[in-house]
Amino acid sequence: xxxxFLFVFLTIVVFGFSVxxxxxxxxxKQLNRMEISIHAGKYTLFTDNEKxxxxxxxxxxxxxxDGDFVSVTIGSNVFKSTQINLKGSSFINVFRLIPKxxxxxxxxxxDDLIIKTDSNGLVVINHVDLEHYVAGVVQSEAGIVKDQxxxxxxxxxxxxxxxxxxxxKHNTEGYNLCxxxxxxxxxxxxxxxxxxxxxxxxxxVVIVDENMQMISAAxxxxxxxxxxxxxxxxxxxxxxxxxxxxxxxxxQSGALWTKKVSLKEYNAFLLTQQLxxxxxxxxxxxxxxxSQPQRKIVGPHQIPLKTFRTYFDLRSTFFDxxxxxxxxxxxxxxxxxxxxxxxxxxxxxxxxxYDYKDVIQFYxxxxxxxxxxQLKYNFMP
Ligand SMILES: [Zn+2]
Ligand SMILES: [Zn+2]
Numbered sequence: 001x002x003x004x005f006l007f008v009f010l011t012i013v014v015f016g017f018s019v020x021x022x023x024x025x026x027x028x029k030q031l032n033r034m035e036i037s038i039h040a041g042k043y044t045l046f047t048d049n050e051k052x053x054x055x056x057x058x059x060x061x062x063x064x065x066d067g068d069f070v071s072v073t074i075g076s077n078v079f080k081s082t083q084i085n086l087k088g089s090s091f092i093n094v095f096r097l098i099p100k101x102x103x104x105x106x107x108x109x110x111d112d113l114i115i116k117t118d119s120n121g122l123v124v125i126n127h128v129d130l131e132h133y134v135a136g137v138v139q140s141e142a143g144i145v146k147d148q149x150x151x152x153x154x155x156x157x158x159x160x161x162x163x164x165x166x167x168x169k170h171n172t173e174g175y176n177l178c179x180x181x182x183x184x185x186x187x188x189x190x191x192x193x194x195x196x197x198x199x200x201x202x203x204x205v206v207i208v209d210e211n212m213q214m215i216s217a218a219x220x221x222x223x224x225x226x227x228x229x230x231x232x233x234x235x236x237x238x239x240x241x242x243x244x245x246x247x248x249x250x251x252q253s254g255a256l257w258t259k260k261v262s263l264k265e266y267n268a269f270l271l272t273q274q275l276x277x278x279x280x281x282x283x284x285x286x287x288x289x290x291s292q293p294q295r296k297i298v299g300p301h302q303i304p305l306k307t308f309r310t311y312f313d314l315r316s317t318f319f320d321x322x323x324x325x326x327x328x329x330x331x332x333x334x335x336x337x338x339x340x341x342x343x344x345x346x347x348x349x350x351x352x353x354y355d356y357k358d359v360i361q362f363y364x365x366x367x368x369x370x371x372x373x374q375l376k377y378n379f380m381p
Pocket of ligand 1: 169170177178179180182183184
C-alpha cells in the first residue's frame with residue numbers, strides 16, 4: 001500500500017497531472033485526402049488499435065477516405081481500417097497536416113492524431129496535451145503582444161478554464177472541442193516563446209467562483225468603458241459576470257465606432273419587430289434620438305439592443321442613435337458582447353503595472369485562481 005501512495009505521489013510530482021484533450025480539426029471543411037508529415041519526434045501508426053508501422057522524422061503518411069474506411073499509404077505500404085491513430089513516442093512530437101483538396105494552409109500540431117470517417121469525409125482529431133492546446137489557442141486568440149508576458153498569463157488561464165469547463169461540449173460527437181469560434185480558435189501549435197513561457201508559468205491554473213466552481217470566462221475585445229451583466233445578454237445571471245466600469249480601455253483602438261444606415265433600412269428593421277407604421281422614422285422625427293450614457297438592455301421602442309446589434313451587424317450593444325442628413329447614425333463604444341474580461345483594458349492594466357491576478361479579479365467579480373487538481377469534483381467522465 002505504501003508503495004502505491006509513493007507511486008502516486010511521484011507520478012504527480014515528476015509528471016504532474018497530464019490532461020489530454022481531443023480537438024476536432026477543420027470540422028467545417030470537406031477533407032477527403034491529406035498528407036501527414038512528421039516534423040519532430042517519432043510516431044507509431046495504429047490501425048484499429050493494432051500497432052502497424054513506425055514512422056520516422058520527415059516521413060510522409062498519405063491518408064484518404066475510401067468508403068467507410070481510412071486508407072493510409074506510407075512508402076509502398078498500404079493500410080486500411082475504420083480508424084487510425086498516430087501516436088508520438090518521443091518527448092516532443094509534432095506533425096504537419098497538409099490538406100490536399102482545399103486551399104487550406106499547412107499547419108503544425110503537437111502530439112497525437114486520430115482519423116476516422118463520417119458521411120462527409122475524414123474526421124481529424126488532435127489528441128493533444130492540455131497545455132500545448134492552451135498555448136495554441138493563446139497564439140490564435142490573443143495575437144502578438146510584445147513584452148507584456150503577464151497579458152499572456154491572463155489569456156492562458158482563461159483559455160485553460162474554458163477548455164476544462166467545456167470538456168464535454170462535443171462529447172456526443174466523439175471529441176471534446178472544435179477548433180473554431182464555436183469553441184476556441186486553435187490554429188495549430190504555438191511558436192511564440194513568450195506564450196510558451198506564460199503557459200508554463202501558469203500551468204494548470206484555472207479561475208473559480210466563490211463556490212470553487214470553474215467559471216465561464218467570457219471575454220471580448222473592448223467594453224467601451226463599462227462591461228455588461230451576463231443576464232443582460234445571455235439571460236443567465238452569475239456571481240462573477242457583473243457589470244463594472246472600466247477606464248483602462250477608453251483610449252484604445254476600437255473604443256469608438258459609427259455606422260450609418262438609410263431611413264429605408266431602419267424602417268425595414270422596425271417592420272421585422274412587428275411595429276406599426278405609425279412608428280416609422282421620418283427624417284427629423286425623434287423616435288431614434290436615443291442616448292446611452294450607461295449600458296442598457298433595451299433601446300428605442302423597447303427593442304433589445306442585442307437585436308439592433310445582430311440586425312445591423314454593429315460592433316457592440318453600447319451605442320446612441322441619431323438622425324443626421326436623412327441617415328440613421330449609430331454612434332458606438334467598444335467591440336464585442338461586453339461580458340467578462342475586456343482584452344484591451346486588460347492589456348492596458350498590465351502596461352500600467354498591474355499583475356495577471358489583479359486583472360482577472362478586476363474583470364471577474366469574487367473569483368480566485370487555483371490549480372485544477374485542487375478542485376473537489378472531476379470535470380471529466
Ligand atoms: Zn465547438
Ligand atoms: Zn473595457
